[in-house]
Amino acid sequence: MVIAGIVAGGVGQRMGQSNMPKQFMKLAGKPVVIHTIEKFLASPEIDAVVVGVHPDWLHMMADLTAKYFPEEKNLVLAPGGDSRNGTIRNIIEKSEEMFGADGGTIMVTHDAVRPFLSMRIIRENVKAAEKYGVCDTVFGATDTIIQSENQEYITDVPIRKTMYQGQTPQSFRIGLFREVFQSMTEKELEGMTDVCRMFFLRGHKVYLVEGDSSNFKITYPFDLKMANAMLEGGSHD
Secondary structure, X not given: OXXXXXXXXXXXXHHOOOXXXXXXXXXXXXXXXHHHHHHHHHOOOOOEEEEEEOHHHHHHHHHHHHHHOOOOOOEEEEEOOOOXXXXXXXXXXXXXXXXXXXXXXXXXXXXXOOOOOOHHHXXXXXXXXXXXXXXXXXXXXXXXXXXXXXXXOOOEOOOHHHOEEEEEEEEEEHHHHHHHHHHOOHHHHOOOOOHHHHHHHOOOOOEEEEOOOOOOOOOOHHHHHHHHHHHHHOOOO
């Protein structure tokens, strides 16, 4: 079984509109998160979709799914947690409750505000997670990366060909996630915003799946303008 876990727990503070999380903002007439859900429902690799939503916005998300997917039985909602990994844990628990997911189930986690992921990326994530247990979607850095440990001066300039930008999906077997999550201390979990970092810290080899430039995260107002331009120009998968 393969389940898509869409993480939609943010409140969109960087978008500059505190009254509307970015996943609910309109993109070509529909909320961003609806575009993302549609991608996974259209994928033959995905058996079910679980959306983790901030508790304050669960009712709105329920209204949207009822409007856009009234007959869809393999789409359910889960309350978001107090962190990204907490939300993923809640998504897993809902998957077990509603779809009988177990330790061998593949969970494909994805940002709600990355609506342009391709079918190829989904397919390769599933294959990689089945073979290696855990994988991350990355895109090679195109700009020189500057490191500054004090935020004032350059402390390192890494070799660019070894640098990648992390994207999503991040996919793994549920049993591995539970094992790693439960092994983390509270201190380690503080500020842990990346699920693959947990696997890396516990010695798991995380396989890389090639992302692409169109699989960007809608974070700032300019990103939303660019996303609308892409849809108007037909530049998406």
